[in-house]
Amino acid sequence: MNTIGSELRLTLFGASHGPCVGAVLDGVPPGMAIDIGRVQNEVDLRRPSPGIGTPRAEVDKVEVVSGVMEGRSTGAPITLMVVNRDTDSSKYERFKNVPRPGHADLTARSKYSECTDLRGGGQFSGRMTVALVAAGAIAKMLLEERGVRVSAYTRQIGKVVDEEERSASEAVLSRSNEVRAATPELADRMRQEILDASKDGDSVGGVVECIVDGLPMGLGEPFFDTVEGELAKMMFSVPGVKGVEFGSGFRAASMRGSQHNDPFVLVDGKVRTAKNDAGGILGGITNGMPVVFRVAIKPTASIAKGQRSLDLESGQQTELKIEGRHDPCIAPRAVPAVEAGAALILADLIIRGGVID
Ligand SMILES: Cc1cc2nc3c(=O)[nH]c(=O)nc-3n(C[C@H](O)[C@H](O)[C@H](O)COP(=O)(O)O)c2cc1C
Numbered sequence: 001m002n003t004i005g006s007e008l009r010l011t012l013f014g015a016s017h018g019p020c021v022g023a024v025l026d027g028v029p030p031g032m033a034i035d036i037g038r039v040q041n042e043v044d045l046r047r048p049s050p051g052i053g054t055p056r057a058e059v060d061k062v063e064v065v066s067g068v069m070e071g072r073s074t075g076a077p078i079t080l081m082v083v084n085r086d087t088d089s090s091k092y093e094r095f096k097n098v099p100r101p102g103h104a105d106l107t108a109r110s111k112y113s114e115c116t117d118l119r120g121g122g123q124f125s126g127r128m129t130v131a132l133v134a135a136g137a138i139a140k141m142l143l144e145e146r147g148v149r150v151s152a153y154t155r156q157i158g159k160v161v162d163e164e165e166r167s168a169s170e171a172v173l174s175r176s177n178e179v180r181a182a183t184p185e186l187a188d189r190m191r192q193e194i195l196d197a198s199k200d201g202d203s204v205g206g207v208v209e210c211i212v213d214g215l216p217m218g219l220g221e222p223f224f225d226t227v228e229g230e231l232a233k234m235m236f237s238v239p240g241v242k243g244v245e246f247g248s249g250f251r252a253a254s255m256r257g258s259q260h261n262d263p264f265v266l267v268d269g270k271v272r273t274a275k276n277d278a279g280g281i282l283g284g285i286t287n288g289m290p291v292v293f294r295v296a297i298k299p300t301a302s303i304a305k306g307q308r309s310l311d312l313e314s315g316q317q318t319e320l321k322i323e324g325r326h327d328p329c330i331a332p333r334a335v336p337a338v339e340a341g342a343a344l345i346l347a348d349l350i351i352r353g354g355v356i357d
Helices: 036-044 105-115 119-124 126-144 168-176 184-199 227-235 249-254 331-352
Strands: 009-014 020-026 062-066 078-083 149-157 206-213 241-246 264-267 270-273 291-297 307-310 317-320
Touching (some): 036 062, 036 331, 078 126, 126 149, 126 331, 149 331, 206 331, 227 291, 241 249, 291 331
Antiparallel strands (some): 062 078
């Protein structure tokens, strides 16, 4: 499926080295103010930074093709498009026969035959997230009108871990540095971790944490469309994501109930919890606390270091050294994609929950 969502439906189209990538967002209520400058700002946050991102230099100008007139949504599907300009497909021909370890070349070929478009990773490329981020900016506007804020930041790059519990406001501060760390000191150490991997012709993974505050109690559609389930599905659609955990996540397995249970308290007349090991979700339903989740992102598959692969025609083992332009670390550029994905899912759940007509 290239479509996700129930009442607010997102379809992505295009490919990394095709003419464009884009998004169709259906279900945006009519009359909503759409700030295209804001959409562009979000997309710009995803652009690579010199040294720690791919040298592929895309302008990433968002064009609105339908669904917005005089700064407001018309109720028709909103189509957003970003033209691909800086494509160099010369390095990708070989991967049809010698698939990149860790990338989707082999599985794409087995599913779609040799007609599959592997140029720049085709539809499996991180490039698709430019359209996700553009559509997510509109979902963010819809949420912000209702006091909901979605903010993500880089929590870990390789061995450099941010050990502090962060607020949504601290996550927003990460917009001031290119690795999207919560503090300048962490940003320096994380940048160095990426540069060290890159110098070795290698790559490094990371963790992105997302905090959503202002959500009402009661969102989520049990049994199967729980808030965790819907968010996790979206997060696993972001290329390179290998794990998602909510609240204390996997740490919960080593805790006792007396530690993990969040005591209920009254704050300004509202039922809240004294801490948030549940990550803002109980029974698949939001409990009025911030929804907090973390996304584990693998080290980039395409590395310059020699790797073992197979020549599929001859069946011979062969060494692959990947040329071309790649991100030595995906995590910083995935931060806007995580925010966008979360915003789209939560906006859909808000509409489904009847909070918006
Ligand atoms: C923003 C972003 C940028 C990415 N850049 C690269 C890249 O330069 N090289 C690469 O091999 N993979 C990159 N990826 C990840 C691949 O697209 C992904 O690993 C691949 O499609 C296989 O999918 P999987 O890792 O989810 O199994 C990027 C992902 C994102 C979200």
